[in-house]
Amino acid sequence: MISYTFDFSFLLTTWPAFMRGAWQTILLAGSSIAFGFVLALVCAIIRSGKSKLAAGLVGAYVEVIRNTPLLVQIFIVYFGLPSLGLRLSAETAAVIALVINTGAYGSEIIRAGIDSIAKGQIEAAECLGLNKLQIYWHIVLIPAVERVYPALSSQFVLLMLSSSITSQISAQELTAEANMIQSETFRSFEVYLIVAAVYLALSVLFRVVLWAIGEVAFVRRRKLRT
Template structure:
């Protein structure tokens, strides 16, 4: 190979990379919170709701899990405006990621709910707790503790998948990479550095989620 790598050509663009990195992080945080909330609703609907709601949520989960994220994104960004719903690229990106994580976390959280022993729900009811109180304090708390590792991996997958939002020109880390390589023609160097940044982000995200988990689920007697 006679080609020499020129990483120095990236230096003038460091602020763009930083901006993209921050955008990707914010995008991940917002859609993680919204997606997990949606998943909690979905899982509760599937387990405790009426049958038609269970079916409907099940259909949503299957449609999302069996189509590529990029098609979901394009459908939301290009398809919905034709139906009268106009979204800017950031909103479309957040919405697509939320809907995507929502489907996966519905199934993950549902598995956690099903692992909660029935006796615990009955015990809650016998303590005169309302249905909502039982759901919140007895069922969901235990369910989340059980499925937290699985949910964490899914969050990292969604974060990595967010690279695709650059395709609707949401200004994330990949968008910055595309922009820089169009300016200095050092495509391989840029993508190598950005791949490294994503790897770092994945490792940090995993560590942060583990830390949060330790804080949240630190109950008495442990």
């Protein structure tokens, strides 16, 4: 065994690059989460809706995405779409692939929430004279999302972590920055130890922020402590 001395001195000059990478990952994951949530919501509504055809199409989309690797999805969007005449920057392709991916996983989670709404709730709302739209919004959708919010949050944290894969199409984010630093300093092991620590910190940060968003968005949940 060769003796190895750890050397973290490269941090003195490269820490701004790590910070920049972390910020880019926050932007990439944050925008993917926001768009992905909207897509998931729309898909969940369609899937639990009345149109059999639309529900079937969304169901097929969900199954295809959930049973193929994110890496291959990213390759299809970034390398495949230009051959069909649609050229995208690496960052745009990364966001599109991540949004499509989260949309599928998120819609399954939200659908479970919609299914869990008791029929008595809807009947009670009808008795109170709420119209269809009001019932759907206040009695079905918001309580459904409220109920599955913890599961959604974990899914979003996983999305942030898997955004590291987009470094493979040289999208600007933390792992891509690390690859660059690694090739300049040759301290591969130390660089990825630091990166692991930064991702760990980011996952804690995302969990806290998502929890705070939940506290603000779901007032009833906060008050009832359920």
